[in-house]
Amino acid sequence: MTHSRRMTLKDLARELGVSTATVSNAFNRPDQLSPALRERILGEASRLGYRGPDAKARSLRTGRSRIIAVILAESLTYSLNDPVASEFLSGVAEVLDAQGHTLLLLSSRQAQGLLPGSASMADGFIVYGLMPSGDLLDTLPAQAPLVSADFDIAGRPSVHVDDEPACYGIARHALRRPPRRPGIINLRLTAEPCNGRVTPDHTLLGPEQTITRSRLIGFHRALEEAGFAPDQVPMWNIEENTFPVCEPVIAGILDLPEEERPDLLLCMSDRIALTALTLAERRGLRIPEDLRLTGFDGIAEGQYRSPRLTTVRQDSTEKGRIAARMILGLVPAEPSLLATELIVGESCP
Amino acid sequence: MTHSRRMTLKDLARELGVSTATVSNAFNRPDQLSPALRERILGEASRLGYRGPDAKARSLRTGRSRIIAVILAESLTYSLNDPVASEFLSGVAEVLDAQGHTLLLLSSRQAQGLLPGSASMADGFIVYGLMPSGDLLDTLPAQAPLVSADFDIAGRPSVHVDDEPACYGIARHALRRPPRRPGIINLRLTAEPCNGRVTPDHTLLGPEQTITRSRLIGFHRALEEAGFAPDQVPMWNIEENTFPVCEPVIAGILDLPEEERPDLLLCMSDRIALTALTLAERRGLRIPEDLRLTGFDGIAEGQYRSPRLTTVRQDSTEKGRIAARMILGLVPAEPSLLATELIVGESCP
DNA sequence: TTCGCCTTCTGGAACGATTCAGTTAGCCTG
DNA sequence: CAGGCTAACTGAATCGTTCCAGAAGGCGAA
Numbered sequence: 090m091t092h093s094r095r096m097t098l099k100d101l102a103r104e105l106g107v108s109t110a111t112v113s114n115a116f117n118r119p120d121q122l123s124p125a126l127r128e129r130i131l132g133e134a135s136r137l138g139y140r141g142p143d144a145k146a147r148s149l150r151t152g153r154s155r156i157i158a159v160i161l162a163e164s165l166t167y168s169l170n171d172p173v174a175s176e177f178l179s180g181v182a183e184v185l186d187a188q189g190h191t192l193l194l195l196s197s198r199q200a201q202g203l204l205p206g207s208a209s210m211a212d213g214f215i216v217y218g219l220m221p222s223g224d225l226l227d228t229l230p231a232q233a234p235l236v237s238a239d240f241d242i243a244g245r246p247s248v249h250v251d252d253e254p255a256c257y258g259i260a261r262h263a264l265r266r267p268p269r270r271p272g273i274i275n276l277r278l279t280a281e282p283c284n285g286r287v288t289p290d291h292t293l294l295g296p297e298q299t300i301t302r303s304r305l306i307g308f309h310r311a312l313e314e315a316g317f318a319p320d321q322v323p324m325w326n327i328e329e330n331t332f333p334v335c336e337p338v339i340a341g342i343l344d345l346p347e348e349e350r351p352d353l354l355l356c357m358s359d360r361i362a363l364t365a366l367t368l369a370e371r372r373g374l375r376i377p378e379d380l381r382l383t384g385f386d387g388i389a390e391g392q393y394r395s396p397r398l399t400t401v402r403q404d405s406t407e408k409g410r411i412a413a414r415m416i417l418g419l420v421p422a423e424p425s426l427l428a429t430e431l432i433v434g435e436s437c438p
Numbered sequence: 439m440t441h442s443r444r445m446t447l448k449d450l451a452r453e454l455g456v457s458t459a460t461v462s463n464a465f466n467r468p469d470q471l472s473p474a475l476r477e478r479i480l481g482e483a484s485r486l487g488y489r490g491p492d493a494k495a496r497s498l499r500t501g502r503s504r505i506i507a508v509i510l511a512e513s514l515t516y517s518l519n520d521p522v523a524s525e526f527l528s529g530v531a532e533v534l535d536a537q538g539h540t541l542l543l544l545s546s547r548q549a550q551g552l553l554p555g556s557a558s559m560a561d562g563f564i565v566y567g568l569m570p571s572g573d574l575l576d577t578l579p580a581q582a583p584l585v586s587a588d589f590d591i592a593g594r595p596s597v598h599v600d601d602e603p604a605c606y607g608i609a610r611h612a613l614r615r616p617p618r619r620p621g622i623i624n625l626r627l628t629a630e631p632c633n634g635r636v637t638p639d640h641t642l643l644g645p646e647q648t649i650t651r652s653r654l655i656g657f658h659r660a661l662e663e664a665g666f667a668p669d670q671v672p673m674w675n676i677e678e679n680t681f682p683v684c685e686p687v688i689a690g691i692l693d694l695p696e697e698e699r700p701d702l703l704l705c706m707s708d709r710i711a712l713t714a715l716t717l718a719e720r721r722g723l724r725i726p727e728d729l730r731l732t733g734f735d736g737i738a739e740g741q742y743r744s745p746r747l748t749t750v751r752q753d754s755t756e757k758g759r760i761a762a763r764m765i766l767g768l769v770p771a772e773p774s775l776l777a778t779e780l781i782v783g784e785s786c787p
Numbered sequence: 788t789t790c791g792c793c794t795t796c797t798g799g800a801a802c803g804a805t806t807c808a809g810t811t812a813g814c815c816t817g
Numbered sequence: 818c819a820g821g822c823t824a825a826c827t828g829a830a831t832c833g834t835t836c837c838a839g840a841a842g843g844c845g846a847a
Contacts, residue, residue: 097834114796122794123796145494145497145559148559150801156559165528169525170525179515180515183513186547191543191554192543193543196531198535205538206493207493209492393716394716395716444803446802446804457828470825471825475826494803
């Protein structure tokens with residue numbers, strides 16, 4: 090009974106005078122041995138401080154670890170501070186937790202497609218947010234299930250929101266009362282990283298930004314229908330969905346001379362719209378009289394705020410739940426498209 | 439070259455006519471074999487699609503998994519949507535990532551102290567947010583390093599913020615201009631779950647709520663110094679740091695008849711204070727003339743908002759970084775106390 | 788009685804790596 | 818040229834389980 094080494098299943102078996110197989114069954118397959126013996130084994134185990142079969146050994150033997158990895162396109166720091174990504178993760182976590190699985194968080198290391206070795210322990214992978222490089226996919230165990238969220242990987246299931254119609258819808262709503270000067274604030278939509286004013290030439294490039302590209306196409310379709318030439322509508326780009334990055338770009342927009350300043354801003358995220366809301370208020374602009382604002386995502390902060398944000402609610406939590414269920418095989422792993430909902434707040438009635 | 443089974447290190451060794459030890463060294467100890475042979479092994483490995491040593495087998499053999507688990511007191515869903523917990527996690531993730539470790543997220547299942555089996559694979563544990571039950575500590579591998587954040591576990595290192603002086607400081611600041619009717623909104627500080635008005639009898643109970651208890655003591659000390667009898671100052675309690683839970687409680691406070699309504703609210707979190715801010719604005723109350731508000735935490739939303747929130751900034755990200763460094767042994771694992779900073783915004787100048 | 792069939796338990800071979808104690812071969816030194 | 822030393826590589830034990838094939842014993846049916 091020395092504490093020099095951890096107690097193992099084998100030790101326990103020897104102590105009890107039964108085989109390791111039986112002890113293993115006591116923990117994993119109650120129907121494979123008599124209740125009395127099982128009772129005795131479990132009792133002795135807790136008496137001797139045996140904490141149950143070792144997870145490392147079990148996962149080697151069975152080939153399964155009960156760990157699901159979520160690969161985040163951005164750094165973990167960024168993703169964890171982004172409310173939309175956090176909501177997604179919480180949906181994933183909810184399902185995994187209920188099923189006795191655990192969540193491993195990985196970030197695709199600055200696009201090098203390098204994952205730490207322990208990543209390969211996972212039984213399945215959920216890729217969130219951005220197309221991973223081919224290298225990254227090569228790193229993953231070939232036969233492991235994989236589900237992507239917010240974009241497609243050829244031949245793999247994915248879970249999406251239908252961004253284009255959602256953005257068409259909210260823009261249409263905003264344009265019912267015609268603005269004098271509409272403007273668009275994109276989220277990471279240029280080929281080269283860029284914070285500030287962009288022309289149509291800069292955007293729509295690169296194969297990777299599919300979500301935000303769909304959003305822009307939706308905006309443009311509604312603008313065109315409303316009689317605006319999309320390529321005449323001024324656009325700005327923001328690289329990162331955080332307040333500090335949004336602030337200077339939006340300040341630049343709001344400080345334009347009045348005859349150039351937009352009176353309607355279609356924003357690709359709630360964070361962007363909320364930053365615009367704050368900066369406009371600080372400048373004494375009236376919302377929605379002087380400036381109307383729309384967002385995208387439907388995060389809580391946007392609704393617990395005065396004025397409430399007009400936005401498109403996407404249920405990121407549900408997106409996470411579905412991705413997790415697909416990975417665990419609880420629902421068929423086939424492309425899934427989630428509904429969105431237009432929320433009309435006071436920021437753009 | 440059939441794909442029926444994954445390629446193993448042994449297969450690769452046979453293919454190359456070298457021993458498994460040598461192949462292992464090629465991957466783990468470059469100095470143990472000639473560069474030429476290493477080159478040949480690595481080349482052949484990638485040619486044959488061998489993805490490197492299997493993490494499960496390695497972790498069994500070496501006893502280490504390069505996985506660090508964070509145990510969150512609340513459900514993962516709640517924690518991931520709480521900006522303070524998210525910031526903490528992002529600090530942890532940042533350090534782990536840089537050191538080639540990965541982050542496993544666990545929640546202490548509704549206080550049952552039950553962890554999924556895979557939890558025991560972790561090399562170390564960071565406990566965040568609430569005292570875990572003794573059962574939970576028993577579940578953990580006995581010799582695994584453990585660091586707690588925001589509270590102490592006997593004999594284990596921890597990382598803290600000094601809540602009492604911080605709250606004393608912000609309350610003192612607020613009380614420099616004497617309020618007519620100060621009030622306090624607690625965060626989860628009653629023995630029984632409760633949303634709404636509480637008396638001093640209800641609070642300060644139970645051994646577990648140490649953070650918020652320290653905060654209240656700080657508030658009380660400042661109030662006493664300012665000539666208020668702490669037990670005469672009305673208090674409300676909020677069970678969960680989310681908008682939907684805050685809203686009705688705060689609405690109840692703001693809808694009190696004017697002669698009972700507080701004109702200064704000391705809140706234990708920024709979320710609470712921000713909800714109060716929004717609801718006050720909707721009721722046409724002027725901030726800070728009719729109502730002054732202070733928060734706690736220093737989350738981004740509080741500063742990118744007009745009026746800016748007066749609050750105490752605690753660097754949760756740094757707290758996470760330190761916890762992670764302790765677990766990895768990069769800094770000595772000894773109790774650590776972080777500084778806080780008073781931020782004076784327009785909500786309580 | 789004998790045969791077959793459960794139920795209950797056992798022995799031992801995997802799982803895929805790491806690592807320790809050698810073994811060779813080559814080189815330097817005196 | 819003997820002796821010692823180092824660099825480069827190998828063989829086999831080991832990590833702690835799971836699970837397959839089979840053995841032992843009891844029981845009912847023919």
